[in-house]
Amino acid sequence: MIPTQGKLRKKIGVLRSSENSINFGDVVHKQILTHKIEVENAENTVITMSVAKCPKHLKLEFDPETLKLGERGEIIITFDSNFIHTYGSSKDTPQIYMQIGSIRNKKNIYVTANLVEDFSSLSIQELVNAPVIYFPMKFINLGEIDADEIKDVVLKFENHGKNDLIIRNIEIKNKVFTLVKYDRIVEPGGKGKLTISTNPESISKNLSAQVTVITNDPKNSKSILKIFGSKKMQNRSQDTSIEKKKAPQMRITNVNVNTANNLIKKYENSDDLVILDVRTPKEYENGCLEEALNFDFLDKNFYRTIQLLDRSRIYLVYCKSGIRSEEAIEIMSNLGFENIFHMSEGMDGWKNNRLKVSDPGN
Numbered sequence: 001m002i003p004t005q006g007k008l009r010k011k012i013g014v015l016r017s018s019e020n021s022i023n024f025g026d027v028v029h030k031q032i033l034t035h036k037i038e039v040e041n042a043e044n045t046v047i048t049m050s051v052a053k054c055p056k057h058l059k060l061e062f063d064p065e066t067l068k069l070g071e072r073g074e075i076i077i078t079f080d081s082n083f084i085h086t087y088g089s090s091k092d093t094p095q096i097y098m099q100i101g102s103i104r105n106k107k108n109i110y111v112t113a114n115l116v117e118d119f120s121s122l123s124i125q126e127l128v129n130a131p132v133i134y135f136p137m138k139f140i141n142l143g144e145i146d147a148d149e150i151k152d153v154v155l156k157f158e159n160h161g162k163n164d165l166i167i168r169n170i171e172i173k174n175k176v177f178t179l180v181k182y183d184r185i186v187e188p189g190g191k192g193k194l195t196i197s198t199n200p201e202s203i204s205k206n207l208s209a210q211v212t213v214i215t216n217d218p219k220n221s222k223s224i225l226k227i228f229g230s231k232k233m234q235n236r237s238q239d240t241s242i243e244k245k246k247a248p249q250m251r252i253t254n255v256n257v258n259t260a261n262n263l264i265k266k267y268e269n270s271d272d273l274v275i276l277d278v279r280t281p282k283e284y285e286n287g288c289l290e291e292a293l294n295f296d297f298l299d300k301n302f303y304r305t306i307q308l309l310d311r312s313r314i315y316l317v318y319c320k321s322g323i324r325s326e327e328a329i330e331i332m333s334n335l336g337f338e339n340i341f342h343m344s345e346g347m348d349g350w351k352n353n354r355l356k357v358s359d360p361g362n
Contacts, residue, residue: 008040012075013098013107014047015067016040021110023269027081027090028118037075037109041067045101049075052095052106057083060094060109079113087115087168087214087221112269117168119218131188132161133217135225139293141305142198142229151198152180155211155225159186166216170194173271174209177227198229207231208274208310226293228308252329252340257350260316260343264289267314274309276317278302278328279347283320287357289350294360297324303331311337318343318350 008016018038027033041047046069049062059078067073075096084090093108122130135157145151159165165186170179176199183192196211211225255263267273277288278297288294295305297319306328309315315337319325322344329342343350351357 008038012037012039012096012109013105014043014100015098016042017075022077022112024079024111024113026116027079027113028116029081029084031081033079035077035079037077038072039067039075040072041069043100044069048099050097050099052097054094055083055092057081057090058092058094058111060096075109077109077111079111081113081115084115087117088171088212089113090115117216117218117221119221122218127218129162130218131159131163131165131186131216133165133213133215133220133223134158134160135213135223138223138225140225140227141308142227143308144230144232145198146232149198153177153196153198153227154193155196156191156193157186157213157223158191159188161217162188164188165190165192167192167194168214168216168221170214171212172196172209173212174207175199176207177209177211208308208313210271224291228305230308251338252333252342254342254344255316257343257345257353257355260318260341260350261355263316263341271313273314273316276315276328277347278317278319278324283347285360287347287351288360289316289318289347290356290358292318292358292360295328297328302328306332307335309337311335314339314341316341316343319346321346321348 008018010017010020012020016039022035024033024035046066048066050065051060054060057080059080061076063074063076090113092111094111095106095108098105098107135155140153140155142151142153167182167184170182172179177196178199180195180197182194186192207229209227211227213223213225215221215223263273264275275289275292277284277292277294280296280298281294284294295302315332317325317329317340325342325346329340332340
């Protein structure tokens, strides 16, 4: 079936719309951006739109405010970064009233952005003298955590630059962890640390968390750290029997690099997909898929480490050419992982198709 040209295929409440979520992408301080959503009244009555709830940095306008049956208009959303004083992710759900006769409906629009520091005006000398953040460890394995244990995790970092390193913001994508304290300013050659605390009651079984550290390092303003662990189980034998029952229900799908790329885009704003690079650290450092975790299949602790991952999440697994990843998936299958995509062409196929390769050091 060929889609009808110009047809609005999404909805905001009773309105047909071109979009119901907006991502402004990277936004530098003092930047003002505008985006328009096309809407259409498909109801048998007049609809009047107005703002119900909106944060200060967002402005919603309607052109026109009232739509007759079949009439189209626009919702104009303006993002003003002058009203935001922190760096990192911005997620908002401004609300719209839709007056339909005597009934008033309230619906959300999802607006996201990433507030970044503008380093474009720095001179060559300023870049040479800039702070440089370095984390000795970017992957932290907590092992097993007792059911009643509140565990502090200390993440150490260093300033290898020539000016003060400033921590702009720290984001943690997991309610299991709470930021306790951190060194906000570290002088050149100095060392700092940040401490986060666990809440084991929130761990169902395994945990995987991402910590994003935003700094004034112009070459690496956003550092991503990964933390793994699991809650200590009281009856391991019983747990093993459950895993064995789940194993036959496995779904393993071989995909080519283009399908894998589409899968990554589909889960871009979700934590449901985990990308596993099972090559050696040296291969990984020379280029990987964006956000990929490195679990070296040839490492003697591979089997033990892979058990710490959440079996209920979706996994995209790859190596250089598909051989090691196929063996890694067999291990995961025996451990009871529920949904695995195997990029059988590997990193070789990814590069041959000229798809984006990321530097894990940045």
